Amino acid sequence: xxxxxxxxxxxxxxxxxxxxxxxxxxxxxxxxxxxxxxxxxxxxxxxxxxxxxxxxxxxxxxxxxxxxxxxxxxxxxxxxxxxxxxxxxxxxxxxxxxxxxxxxxxxxxxxxxxxxxxxxxxxxxxxxxxxxxxxxxxxxxxxxxxxxxxxxxxxxxxxxxxxxxxxxxxxxxxxxxxxxxxxxxxxxx
Amino acid sequence: xxxxxxxxxxxxxxxxxxxxxxxxxxxxxxxxxxxxxxxxxxxxxxxxxxxxxxxxxxxxxxxxxxxxxxxxxxxxxxxxxxxxxxxxxxxxxxxxxxxxxxxxxxxxxxxxxxxxxxxxxxxxxxxxxxxxxxxxxxxxxxxxxxxxxxxxxxxxxxxxxxxxxxxxxxxxxxxxxxxxxxxxxxxxx
DNA sequence: GATTTAATATACCGATTGGTATATGATTTT
DNA sequence: AAAATCATATACCAATCGGTATATTAAATC
Numbered sequence: 001x002x003x004x005x006x007x008x009x010x011x012x013x014x015x016x017x018x019x020x021x022x023x024x025x026x027x028x029x030x031x032x033x034x035x036x037x038x039x040x041x042x043x044x045x046x047x048x049x050x051x052x053x054x055x056x057x058x059x060x061x062x063x064x065x066x067x068x069x070x071x072x073x074x075x076x077x078x079x080x081x082x083x084x085x086x087x088x089x090x091x092x093x094x095x096x097x098x099x100x101x102x103x104x105x106x107x108x109x110x111x112x113x114x115x116x117x118x119x120x121x122x123x124x125x126x127x128x129x130x131x132x133x134x135x136x137x138x139x140x141x142x143x144x145x146x147x148x149x150x151x152x153x154x155x156x157x158x159x160x161x162x163x164x165x166x167x168x169x170x171x172x173x174x175x176x177x178x179x180x181x182x183x184x185x186x187x188x189x
Numbered sequence: 190x191x192x193x194x195x196x197x198x199x200x201x202x203x204x205x206x207x208x209x210x211x212x213x214x215x216x217x218x219x220x221x222x223x224x225x226x227x228x229x230x231x232x233x234x235x236x237x238x239x240x241x242x243x244x245x246x247x248x249x250x251x252x253x254x255x256x257x258x259x260x261x262x263x264x265x266x267x268x269x270x271x272x273x274x275x276x277x278x279x280x281x282x283x284x285x286x287x288x289x290x291x292x293x294x295x296x297x298x299x300x301x302x303x304x305x306x307x308x309x310x311x312x313x314x315x316x317x318x319x320x321x322x323x324x325x326x327x328x329x330x331x332x333x334x335x336x337x338x339x340x341x342x343x344x345x346x347x348x349x350x351x352x353x354x355x356x357x358x359x360x361x362x363x364x365x366x367x368x369x370x371x372x373x374x375x376x377x378x
Numbered sequence: 379g380a381t382t383t384a385a386t387a388t389a390c391c392g393a394t395t396g397g398t399a400t401a402t403g404a405t406t407t408t
Numbered sequence: 409a410a411a412a413t414c415a416t417a418t419a420c421c422a423a424t425c426g427g428t429a430t431a432t433t434a435a436a437t438c
Contacts, residue, residue: 016296017296017298018296018298018299019210019295019296019299021208021210021211022210022296022299098294101294102293102294102295102296104291104294104350105287105290105291105293105350105353106208106291107205107206107207107208107211107291109206109207110207110208110211146356147356147357150351150354150356151347151348151351154347154348154350154351155344155347157347158340158343158344158346158347159340159343161293161294161343162339162340162343164294165339167335167336167339168336178375181375182371182374182375185371185374185375186367186370186371186374
């Protein structure tokens with residue numbers, strides 16, 4: 001692995017395990033087997049390292065959600081696909097997803113909040129677009145895209161969080177079906 | 190206000206606004222108008238200050254949930270009361286609740302994680318007891334107390350989080366009713 | 379009134395923080 | 409082959425970190 005990738009990987013592990021603020025630049029470069037100027041050469045700052053990390057790691061998630069959230073006349077199927085992709089990603093990248101979850105409600109003033117909020121916003125946009133497209137067949141959903149998007153996302157993250165704490169397993173088709181069913185029921189009742 | 194209370198109040202505001210790690214002891218004592226030995230006299234350490242803060246601030250929430258979660262033959266009503274109390278508390282103590290939310294998924298190694306997890310555990314215990322008591326009238330719930338408890342908590346926190354970000358308003362009886370309805374539907378379907 | 383205890387301040391500790399000025403090989407471009 | 413750029417290291421910076429040894433004042437206890 002080249003130095004740049006090594007730094008990103010080490011940073012992810014450390015940030016995830018101890019938190020962004022608790023990990024010093026010195027620790028990162030030591031574990032990566034390089035020195036500080038190397039890190040600053042690639043990323044400019046600790047914050048720049050974090051931003052690069054989040055953007056590169058989240059790319060595949062955003063692409064997957066974009067595909068899954070396409071609306072083809074069956075909103076229930078789209079939601080199911082979306083939930084599936086989230087669960088798949090959370091299982092494939094648990095360290096990263098855990099880190100993002102832990103920063104969900106981070107204080108807006110913190111230097112890492114901006115990137116995380118941006119990532120969240122992009123996800124919300126994709127989900128909103130899905131609900132917006134479904135309005136043609138479900139008139140009662142009109143004007144509530146954002147609310148649906150954020151509450152679906154909240155529901156998904158809740159279950160992913162529960163899986164991280166060992167309460168449930170995401171590898172469960174029945175669970176997926178129940179979640180979607182529960183969510184749809186919340187919409188149409 | 191006496192010095193001790195002042196320190197706790199200042200610490201809460203700073204922790205909530207900038208995050209635990211990002212706030213130095215020096216900043217806290219300056220804003221409180223005292224010096225470091227005073228803080229260490231009362232709380233022993235930065236961590237001790239945080240623990241005291243969490244325990245004192247969460248006491249009223251735990252008491253309210255304990256009362257609301259009592260089971261008197263109508264599980265739907267109990268859940269509704271619980272949700273109500275959570276929403277009331279989150280509105281009364283938004284700064285504190287936001288701080289706790291931001292530490293929900295904090296790395297277990299961090300020095301503040303222990304207290305937060307303990308608080309979460311106490312809440313889960315109360316909710317579990319509620320579902321456990323309801324088993325006599327709802328046999329299909331047997332053996333799932335913990336899962337119900339954590340998912341109800343997750344749902345509540347999701348909505349509280351959404352309100353903090355301006356997406357919804359907790360001051361809405363209809364919302365409360367819908368949440369409980371949605372949750373019950375998830376249980377019995 | 380004397381003694382103890384609680385509450386506060388001054389001044390300091392070593393360690394660590396994020397970040398950089400400067401230099402040196404290594405690689406690429408011209 | 410020369411010049412320029414990239415990638416890395418040594419050695420350092422001021423500032424801040426959490427925490428404390430010591431002293432002093434104020435309040436409570438005897």
